[in-house]
Amino acid sequence: MAEDKKPEWFDEEKSDNFTSIVRAGVNTGDNGLKLEKKGRFQKKSGSLPDLNVLEEGILNGSRSVLARAITLIESNAEQHFRHAQELLHMLLPQSGRSLRVGITGVPGAGKSTFIESFGTYLCDLGLKVAVLAVDPSSSISGGSILGDKTRMEQLSRNPRAFIRPSPSAGKLGGVHRKTRETMLLCEAAGFDVILVETVGVGQSEVIVRDMVDFFMLLTLTGAGDELQGMKKGIMELADAVIVNKADGSNKKLAEKTKAEYNRILHFLQPATKGWQTKAYTCSSVLNEGIPEIWKVIRTFEDTAKAADVFEERRRLQTKQWIHSMILDQLQFSFFYHPAIKPLLPKIENEVIAGNRTVTAAVEELFNIYSK
Numbered sequence: 001m002a003e004d005k006k007p008e009w010f011d012e013e014k015s016d017n018f019t020s021i022v023r024a025g026v027n028t029g030d031n032g033l034k035l036e037k038k039g040r041f042q043k044k045s046g047s048l049p050d051l052n053v054l055e056e057g058i059l060n061g062s063r064s065v066l067a068r069a070i071t072l073i074e075s076n077a078e079q080h081f082r083h084a085q086e087l088l089h090m091l092l093p094q095s096g097r098s099l100r101v102g103i104t105g106v107p108g109a110g111k112s113t114f115i116e117s118f119g120t121y122l123c124d125l126g127l128k129v130a131v132l133a134v135d136p137s138s139s140i141s142g143g144s145i146l147g148d149k150t151r152m153e154q155l156s157r158n159p160r161a162f163i164r165p166s167p168s169a170g171k172l173g174g175v176h177r178k179t180r181e182t183m184l185l186c187e188a189a190g191f192d193v194i195l196v197e198t199v200g201v202g203q204s205e206v207i208v209r210d211m212v213d214f215f216m217l218l219t220l221t222g223a224g225d226e227l228q229g230m231k232k233g234i235m236e237l238a239d240a241v242i243v244n245k246a247d248g249s250n251k252k253l254a255e256k257t258k259a260e261y262n263r264i265l266h267f268l269q270p271a272t273k274g275w276q277t278k279a280y281t282c283s284s285v286l287n288e289g290i291p292e293i294w295k296v297i298r299t300f301e302d303t304a305k306a307a308d309v310f311e312e313r314r315r316l317q318t319k320q321w322i323h324s325m326i327l328d329q330l331q332f333s334f335f336y337h338p339a340i341k342p343l344l345p346k347i348e349n350e351v352i353a354g355n356r357t358v359t360a361a362v363e364e365l366f367n368i369y370s371k
C-alpha cells in the first residue's frame, strides 16, 4: 500500500496493513465549530440558573438577579418550580423582615397613583420599596397592571424601588403562591416595605389581606347612601380607609366622606385586635396627606408588635398559606388525574341528562380517584 494513503494516526511500528484510507473531504464551508442551531426544537442545556449565584445576587440587592429569580418562581414549568423551591429554602432565614402593606380599591380609585406618591415618599426617607400586584384578571388579559409601570413612572426609575407586575395563574399554586414567594425574595433582597396592589373585585382583596400586615382601602368621595351600601365585608378587612383625590373642588366633600366613614367604622368589627380602623384623606397627585398615612402605619406596627398581634397574624397567615396550597394541590391532582380527566365530561353529561344524581356521580369519581 502506498505511503501517501496512510492515515495520520497510523502506528508506524505496526505492519503496513491497515483497513482505512484517507480521502479528501468535500468542502462545505463548515469549520465544524458552529454547533448552535437556532431552531424551535433546539435542546436547551444548562437553562437552570446557578442557585448560589442567585442567592448571592439577591442578598447583595441586585435587582436584575431578583427579577430573574422571580421569573423562576412565576414559571409554570415543573423543573423551574423545583429549582425555585430550593432557592426559597436557602433564602428563608433572610426573609420576614419587611413591613407588608396591601392596598385595594375600585378601579380608578387611584391605587397606582397613590403608590407612586407614597412609594416615592418612602424612598426619600431612605427606605427600599418593592411594589407587587395581584390582578385576578391577569390570567385572562395577560396582566393589565403591566401598564401601571408607566403610571408609576417616577417610582420605577427610583433606584430604591422595585416594581413587579402581577404574575398569571398556573397549575402550580396560582397567583397566590407566586406573590407570596416573590414577597419572600424581596425581603431577602432587603426591601423595607412591600406594597401589594390589588383591584377590589372578587376574592383578590381577601387573598391580599391574608398576606400583609397592614391593609388599606382606597376610596373616593361619595354620598352617605353609597357608603351605607358599600360592602361591609371589605371595610372589616381594612386597617385604614383612605379617601383619595382630596384636592381642588373635591377637598371639602372628601372631608365630609371621611367623617361618614369614621361614623360607620365605629360600629364595625376592627380588622386587627386592639386597633381602631379610621378614615383619612389624601391627594396622591399633590402628595398631600402621604406622610400622615405613613405615620399611621408606623403607629400600627408599634401597637401590633407590642401586643404580639403582629406575629400572631403572621403565624396564622402561614397556616392559611399551607391550607390554601393543599387545596390547590388537591384540586390539581383530582382534575388532572389520568382516570378522572377523560371520564369527567362523560359523567357530567350523564348528570345533565338526568340519568344519575350529582351526589352519586361525585361519589363514583372519588372512588376512582382514591383507588
Ligand SMILES: Nc1nc2c(ncn2[C@@H]2O[C@H](COP(=O)(O)OP(=O)(O)OP(=O)(O)O)[C@@H](O)[C@H]2O)c(=O)[nH]1
Residues within 6 Å of the ligand: 105, 106, 107, 108, 109, 110, 111, 112, 113, 114, 151, 199, 244, 245, 246, 247, 282, 283, 284, 285, 286
Ligand atoms: N385629582 C386627583 N386625581 C387622582 C388622584 N389619584 C389618582 N387620580 C387620577 O385617577 C385616575 C385613576 O388613577 P389610578 O392610579 O390609575 O387608579 P387605580 O386605582 O390604580 O386604577 P386601576 O389600576 O385601574 O384599578 C387617574 O387619572 C389619576 O390621575 C388624586 O389624588 N387626585
Ligand SMILES: [Mg+2]
Residues within 6 Å of the ligand: 111, 112, 113, 148
Ligand atoms: Mg392601578
